[in-house]
Amino acid sequence: MKYTSSTTEVPDAPAVPRHVAIIMDGNGRWATKRFLPRVAGHVKGVEAVRTVVESCARRGVEYLTLFAFSSENWRRPEEEVSLLMRLFVTALEREVSKLHANNIRLRVVGDLSRADEKLQGMIAAAERKTAANTRMTLTVCFNYGGRWDVMQAVGQMVKAHPGATDFTEEQLAPHLAMAYAPEPDLFIRTGGEQRISNFLLWQLAYTELFFTDTYWPDFSAECLDEAIASYQHRERRFGRTGAQLAEKTS
Ligand code: IPE
Ligand code: IPE
Ligand code: MG
Numbered sequence: 001m002k003y004t005s006s007t008t009e010v011p012d013a014p015a016v017p018r019h020v021a022i023i024m025d026g027n028g029r030w031a032t033k034r035f036l037p038r039v040a041g042h043v044k045g046v047e048a049v050r051t052v053v054e055s056c057a058r059r060g061v062e063y064l065t066l067f068a069f070s071s072e073n074w075r076r077p078e079e080e081v082s083l084l085m086r087l088f089v090t091a092l093e094r095e096v097s098k099l100h101a102n103n104i105r106l107r108v109v110g111d112l113s114r115a116d117e118k119l120q121g122m123i124a125a126a127e128r129k130t131a132a133n134t135r136m137t138l139t140v141c142f143n144y145g146g147r148w149d150v151m152q153a154v155g156q157m158v159k160a161h162p163g164a165t166d167f168t169e170e171q172l173a174p175h176l177a178m179a180y181a182p183e184p185d186l187f188i189r190t191g192g193e194q195r196i197s198n199f200l201l202w203q204l205a206y207t208e209l210f211f212t213d214t215y216w217p218d219f220s221a222e223c224l225d226e227a228i229a230s231y232q233h234r235e236r237r238f239g240r241t242g243a244q245l246a247e248k249t250s
Contacts, residue, residue, distance in 0.1 A: 003182035008169055008237060013236040017185035017228065019063040020056060023199055026191025026215030039083050039212035046091050048069035055221040057104060057136045059228065063181045064138050067199050071111065071145030089119055096126045103135035108166040110144035139178060146201030149177050176202060183207060186231045190216045208234045
């Protein structure tokens with residue numbers, strides 16, 4: 001299926017967001033508030049992932065994208081980075097069969113060359129196993145950065161059009177890491193910060209943004225419903241006037 005680009009055509013605005021993208025932030029602060037090590041927050045965060053995957057699938061969301069590790073998170077203390085890597089391996093070991101049983105397709109996007117061989121192998125196996133599943137696509141962004149994505153896409157695009165010097169958005173878009181998905185309808189960031197932190201820079205052009213102070217480990221089905229309800233009250237104009245929209249729907 002080919003999806004509409006929000007800048008070259010006016011896309012539809014589904015009542016239930018077709019694609020939800022989440023920056024899962026606040027694990028460390030959740031733990032610190034409880035006098036626990038930051039790692040306890042990351043462990044608890046995996047539980048929240050399970051809840052949100054299930055809730056999104058139930059609500060008919062077709063694509064759920066989760067920011068798990070950014071290209072800048074390598075700047076953290078070595079101990080925390082290695083723990084996050086181990087946690088990712090454990091989560092894959094434990095969760096992939098459940099995802100498969102629930103007809104959920106798993107994709108992992110980002111610069112995977114920095115993941116160790118074991119992890120790369122596990123990711124490839126998990127993607128292969130769940131490739132034909134149709135209920136929902138869960139994308140985990142790992143060592144992902146919006147700028148990395150645009151740059152790798154530019155590189156591929158240039159190679160695909162030898163000698164060309166002028167390019168269009170339509171030529172770039174198929175090379176983005178998540179070209180298989182429509183642009184996100186709803187973006188959620190937990191943990192109180194109101195920034196994009198180098199997440200999906202290109203794809204968020206017309207996404208509705210929702211920020212909540214809730215720390216990621218506390219994110220529940222109710223929090224998801226609150227975000228979806230907020231989304232449903234937005235007027236998605238894609239550059240047009242409100243009057244034009246009213247005319248279309250009357
Ligand atoms: C998000 O929580 C998880 C990752 C970035 C891997 P944080 O670890 O950033 O938690 P805070 O923002 O320090 O509370
Ligand atoms: C964004 O959170 C990345 C992930 C949730 C994976 P950060 O905690 O790294 O973002 P900043 O540093 O507060 O912008
Ligand atoms: Mg953070």
